Amino acid sequence: MLDIVKQWAWYDWVMLFIRLISCFSITATTIQMEDYLTLPLWVVVFWEIIVFSVPWICLMLSYRYYLIAEMLLFGGLSLYLTSMFPEAYLTLLTPAFLIAANSAEKSYRWSAPITIVFLPLLIVLFSREIDVFEIFPQIGLAYVLGFAFHLLIVNHRQNEIIRKQNSVLEQYLTQIERVTLLEERDRLSKDLHDTMGHSYVSIIMGLETLRPDVASQEGTEKLDSLLQLARKGMKEVRGYLHQMGSPQDTLPLVHSLRQLGEEFQTHAKVNVRFRAIGEEYPVGKQVKMTLFRCLQESLTNAVRHGQATDIVVSLYFEPQQTRLEVQDNGHGMENWKDGFGITTMKERAAHLQGRVSVYSERGEGTIITCFVPRLVESADEIIRLFIVDDHSFIRESLRTILEGQRDLRVVGMAEDGAQAVELCEELEPDLVLMDLEMPNMDGIAATKRIKEKWPGIRVLVLSTFQDTEKAKEIMRSGADGYLLKSIESRELAETIRLVHRGGTMIAQDLLHKMLDAQSANEQEELLDAPNISEKDENSYGLTKREREILQMLSQGMRYKTIASKLYLSDGTVRNYASALYDKLGVRNRDEALQKGKKEGLL
Known part of the structure; x- marks a missing residue:
């Protein structure tokens, strides 16, 4: 009750004040006219206290309970007082106003006739001295004023809702704008990292390879000068990247x-x-x-x-x-x-x-x-890594970064896909970090070969560019993740652990592009699929892939079998199955199959 009162607006206090004034004035008049009462004074006063408190308490619970209580208690009190004092019909003005103010929805259909017609007629029958043409306009006017007050309350509530919704939307838009700006800054920093950073690293590495060919002291000095200039430029680029980095990331x-x-x-x-x-x-x-x-x-x-x-x-x-x-x-x-x-x-x-x-x-x-x-290092588990990239300095850089983690160990490196396939049999890695563009055999073909021969080896693609078509192609070939080379070292280590444990990871920006394209394709597929029932699509919202997995589960297939048939990772299939269970409102495979058969989804 106290919590409800704390949320009161000004109009709630106005109606409470009207009720208080009315009940105090009626009680005071009753005490003065004690000699004319047919009931003991304490009974009448107690009745008046009930008239004040019970309808007010009912109003806190439900306006329907309030209307009934107001009509019975306050109306009954008015009838009793009018039977002795004809002028007491004026006590009906207050309940008429309050009933109109607190009615809502369809309750006006019965509260108005009872308040304006039925109760005044009873008063006229109990007291022949009251003029019918005098009481009806007065009670009717009180009801109309109460209804006008009700419209004022509704208008105020609607304005409050609109104001509150606008505040929420403004705050939401502000947050969206801020996050969008942060993501755009992050994207630009990655682009700078992939272009300028890559170029500077290539220049520095290239200059270093020329050192044995420079014999004179003057040439060595010029080479050192160029290297110093390149390293200075690299440092400046890193400074810009740091400034462009999202402040949210540092918190x-x-x-x-x-x-x-x-x-x-x-x-x-x-x-x-x-x-x-x-x-x-x-x-x-x-x-x-x-x-x-x-x-x-x-x-x-x-x-x-x-x-x-x-x-x-x-x-x-x-x-x-x-x-x-x-x-x-x-x-x-x-x-x-x-x-x-x-x-x-x-x-x-x-x-x-x-x-x-x-x-x-x-x-x-x-x-x-x-x-x-939570993805943490495991003291008992060592993840064996195999790095495949046609740039030697990238291979060495990745090796240096990853071997700084206690649970990661680089067991080998290859410069193209063909060499990677040959060495996988010998090294038996747990996870392969695969470049996309390479000579002899690219990352897509190499991934497909590795997955065909050794399905248990996880493949995580590291690429420079956000190419959605190639990303889809290599994921269909069996890759377990697709990341950009601009990823931070800590993020890379956590992703390796996640993929090693059966998860699937795709760079966020690239994932958004892929989902946008997939949504459009799914809509076209749904338009061309008349055999999908309206209930299936609208009630549960299952995607084509989720229906496909449900069908395979009904055939007794396990997650690994489904993954191999759909060219997906085991973790991806589990994610689809989890989403499927959530949409169907079930907890496991058996319940999903039972509901699928019951609802005609199979």
């Missing part, structure tokens, strides 16, 4: 999410409480961006769709995973359906081998939880 995860919550609280005028549980550990840039976007979308949904006023954000640093939980006190939904924002959140999390779960019940609010696995 700890807790600070970034807390800052987002505080900004949202300021703009949306809702209470956002943030807490971090567990000892904070560093996470990758993609993990940070995924959790940041998850919180952003959850906060916006809580206010826009749930009308929440209080939101609790909990960030858990657990040994095996990082968990973000957003709980609100909004309306909640009985049959939750994922919108575009939630679907995007789930795709981002699945991309990192994580998941997003939503619990929502009407009247109980909504809880959105994002789980992202």
Whole structure:
């Protein structure tokens, strides 16, 4: 009750004040006219206290309960007083005003006739001295004034909702603009890294190879001068890249999410409480961006769709995973359906081998939880790496970077795809870092050969360019990931661990381009597929790939068998299966098959 009163607006206090004034004046008049009462004074006063309190309490629960209580209690009191004092019919003006002000939806169809016609007629029957043509206009006018006050309340509430929604949208757009700018700066920095950085490294390496051919002292000095100039230029490029780097990347995860919550609280005028549980550990840039976007979308949904006023954000640093939980006190939904924002959140999390779960019940609010696995070094596990690249300095640089990690060991290197296929049998690596463009045999052909001969070897492609067609082709050939060479060393090490454990990783910018192209293709495929039922598409939203995997599961195939048939990695198939289970609302393969048969999806 106290929580409800705290949320009152000015009009709620106005109606309480009117009720108080009316009840005090009636009680005072009753005490003065004690000698004329047919009931004991304490009974009448107690009745008047009930008339004041019970309808008011009912109003806190439901306006329908309020209307019935107001008509019975206040109307009954007016009838009793009018039977002794004809002028007491004026006490019906207050309930007429309040009933009109608090009616809503279709209740006017029965509250208006009872208040304006039925109750005045009863008063006239109980007191013959009252003029019918006098009481009806007065009660009717009070009801009309109450209805006008109700329209004022509705208008004020609508304006508040619009203002609040605008604040949320403005805050959301500000966040989107900021994140978009950060991503664009990140993209530009990567482009500079791939072009200018690559060129400078090539120049420096090329000049170093000329040193044995320079015999004179003057030539050596000129060579040293050119090398110094090139290294200075390289240093300046790195400085520009550092300045262009996203400030968000340098902030700890807790600070970034807390800052987002505080900004949202300021703009949306809702209470956002943030807490971090567990000892904070560093996470990758993609993990940070995924959790940041998850919180952003959850906060916006809580206010826009749930009308929440209080939101609790909990960030858990657990040994095996990082968990973000957003709980609100909004309306909640009985049959939750994922919108575009939630679907995007789930795709981002699945991309990192994580998941997003939503619990929502009407009247109980909504809880959105994002789980992202923690990728850490294992003291007992050594990942054997094989580097394939036609540039020797890139091979050596990668070797230096990766062998700085305790759980990573480079067991060999190759300069083209043909050599890589030959050495794989001898070295037996766990994971191959594969370049795309190489002489003799390119990365696509080499990946296909390796996967055909040794399906257990994981292949992670490292390329300079964002080529969606080649990325799709090499992923179909069996690659388990596609990254850009501009990736940070820590991100690269974490990605290697993720792919080694069965995950699939694609560079974010490239993934967005691939998803955009895939969405368009899926829409065309759906238009050409009349055998897909309307219920399948609209009720569960299964994609063509998810239906295909469901069909293969019904044939008794395991994830690895499905992966080999569809030229996908085992982790990718598991991600599709997890999304399939979420959409069907089941927990495992058996339940999915039962529901698929029941709903006609198979």
